[in-house]
Amino acid sequence: MLQVILYVDPGSGSFLFQLLIGGFLAVVFFFKLAKNRIVHFFKKLFSKKNNNNEAES
Amino acid sequence: MKQNPDPSHSSFRDPNGYVFLKEGIIYRSVHERYQPHYDKLMKSGLYDELVKEKWLIPHREAEFDTTECPETYRILQPVPIPFISYPYEWCFSQLKDAALLTLNIQKTAMKYQMGLKDASGFNIQWKEGKPVFIDTLSFEIYQEGEPWVAYRQFCEHFLAPLALMCHTDVRLGLLLKDHIDGIPLDLARKLLPSRTKRSPSLLLHIHLHAKSILKNQTTTKAKPSGKRFSKTSLKGLIDNLESCVKNMRLKDDSSNWVNYYEETILGKEYLEHKQQLVKDFISELHPLLTWDLGANTGVFSRMLPEKTMVISFDHDAGVVEKNYLTSREKGEKNILPLLLDLTNPSSAVGWNNKERFSIFGRTTPDLVMALALVHHLCISNNIPLAKLAAFFKELGPWLLIEFVPKEDPKIQELLKFREDIFHDYHQETFEESFGQWFTIVKKSSIQDSGRSLYLMQKIG
Numbered sequence: 001m002l003q004v005i006l007y008v009d010p011g012s013g014s015f016l017f018q019l020l021i022g023g024f025l026a027v028v029f030f031f032k033l034a035k036n037r038i039v040h041f042f043k044k045l046f047s048k049k050n051n052n053n054e055a056e057s
Numbered sequence: 058m059k060q061n062p063d064p065s066h067s068s069f070r071d072p073n074g075y076v077f078l079k080e081g082i083i084y085r086s087v088h089e090r091y092q093p094h095y096d097k098l099m100k101s102g103l104y105d106e107l108v109k110e111k112w113l114i115p116h117r118e119a120e121f122d123t124t125e126c127p128e129t130y131r132i133l134q135p136v137p138i139p140f141i142s143y144p145y146e147w148c149f150s151q152l153k154d155a156a157l158l159t160l161n162i163q164k165t166a167m168k169y170q171m172g173l174k175d176a177s178g179f180n181i182q183w184k185e186g187k188p189v190f191i192d193t194l195s196f197e198i199y200q201e202g203e204p205w206v207a208y209r210q211f212c213e214h215f216l217a218p219l220a221l222m223c224h225t226d227v228r229l230g231l232l233l234k235d236h237i238d239g240i241p242l243d244l245a246r247k248l249l250p251s252r253t254k255r256s257p258s259l260l261l262h263i264h265l266h267a268k269s270i271l272k273n274q275t276t277t278k279a280k281p282s283g284k285r286f287s288k289t290s291l292k293g294l295i296d297n298l299e300s301c302v303k304n305m306r307l308k309d310d311s312s313n314w315v316n317y318y319e320e321t322i323l324g325k326e327y328l329e330h331k332q333q334l335v336k337d338f339i340s341e342l343h344p345l346l347t348w349d350l351g352a353n354t355g356v357f358s359r360m361l362p363e364k365t366m367v368i369s370f371d372h373d374a375g376v377v378e379k380n381y382l383t384s385r386e387k388g389e390k391n392i393l394p395l396l397l398d399l400t401n402p403s404s405a406v407g408w409n410n411k412e413r414f415s416i417f418g419r420t421t422p423d424l425v426m427a428l429a430l431v432h433h434l435c436i437s438n439n440i441p442l443a444k445l446a447a448f449f450k451e452l453g454p455w456l457l458i459e460f461v462p463k464e465d466p467k468i469q470e471l472l473k474f475r476e477d478i479f480h481d482y483h484q485e486t487f488e489e490s491f492g493q494w495f496t497i498v499k500k501s502s503i504q505d506s507g508r509s510l511y512l513m514q515k516i517g
Contacts, residue, residue: 011209013270018204022290029293
């Protein structure tokens with residue numbers, strides 16, 4: 001919806017820009033969190049295995 | 058308590074409260090309209106968490122007379138800051154740490170359904186060697202679906218100057234002196250090299266953001282109804298800004314002065330004797346606040362006792378950076394490295410030239426140190442000794458100052474390609490000029506050099 005107004009809040013460009021990029025940022029953040037969780041899971045898994053091996057030896 | 062009718066000159070933008078000074082104590086008045094936000098900050102656990110982390114300045118609620126202070130919800134007495142400094146006096150890493158603190162506070166506030174409504178660099182000060190957030194009224198209750206209202210301010214106050222210092226020239230941080238509301242993003246975009254467009258974060262938060270601001274100044278759109286900025290988007294925005302700031306590194310070629318003591322200083326004997334003399338001269342002074350002018354990387358600033366707060370000034374961004382990193386690494390609580398060009402010191406700026414104080418309009422020092430500095434001011438900047446003495450007498454009661462004679466190899470270097478027009482630059486003229494305003498309490502020549510160290514006390 002376009003509407004011409006006389007005075008513009010100086011933050012309006014920033015406001016609209018955030019609405020525009022919001023979806024993209026959410027997707028990037030979602031994948032980053034997912035990646036971190038996967039990395040954390042494997043790190044935990046391997047550290048458990050290493051601990052078990054050390055305990056056995 | 059009766060409110061001071063004249064609020065501090067730098068506290069007028071936020072209608073939710075203001076800062077004022079009464080009997081030498083700083084207070085912050087909280088307006089009734091801010092009550093829901095203030096209560097949420099205090100009761101939700103956010104204030105406690107931020108204060109525990111030492112990210113937010115603690116305060117106590119002062120008693121006041123409601124008839125004398127109408128529409129006032131609370132009057133706060135925050136813990137005082139030892140020395141007020143401004144973003145244009147910080148080195149790159151100080152600005153970076155201040156930016157990261159702002160984002161950390163925003164992230165923490167989001168856990169409590171709150172957020173920062175502004176992200177000004179002036180909301181950060183330095184206490185015990187670390188940045189601390191001082192504007193208790195910057196918190197507001199989070200409105201689901203709303204974008205981050207402080208996004209543009211964060212980009213202009215932190216991201217743009219950091220990117221310019223990192224990718225163009227470290228001296229561009231000084232643009233914040235002229236742009237106290239932050240560096241306009243369209244200006245930053247023009248000054249940044251085009252390779253910064255290859256960084257997705259800088260492309261987004263500076264280049265495209267600037268375009269959007271410019272575009273929407275001419276083609277105005279109404280606030281889109283029904284379009285929401287989800288909390289995940291907000292988290293993504295803060296996370297992306299944080300990664301962008303964290304990834305910024307200063308190039309290591311920014312200064313000739315960083316290795317001054319290791320490479321270019323006179324003899325080792327000179328340095329050791331000077332250190333011994335400095336220690337002896339100040340041993341009985343016990344200053345609470347010291348200004349070390351021309352401090353370089355802070356070698357002599359670190360000779361002062363821990364009880365003394367030392368503002369370690371230098372005009373070179375590279376040495377201030379090194380000084381700050383050393384201080385941060387050692388966890389020093391009493392050293393504050395700051396950028397200051399003595400030939401063009403921070404002046405009073407902002408609204409009515411009163412919004413931000415000049416460097417000399419802040420807390421005055423008990424002791425001023427000016428080691429190996431006089432010749433730079435007199436020879437490199439043509440400042441006559443009489444003017445220099447008159448300048449120092451305005452600063453503080455005690456002065457520790459080194460005189461470097463014209464025969465000194467460092468001065469000879471300065472005069473190598475220029476005519477010696479400094480006919481009055483002699484030790485006798487130095488003592489005569491400073492003797493007008495100071496009593497020479499101690500004086501000693503420094504071994505392995507023709508230099509002398511003086512401890513002077515202001516007359517009267």
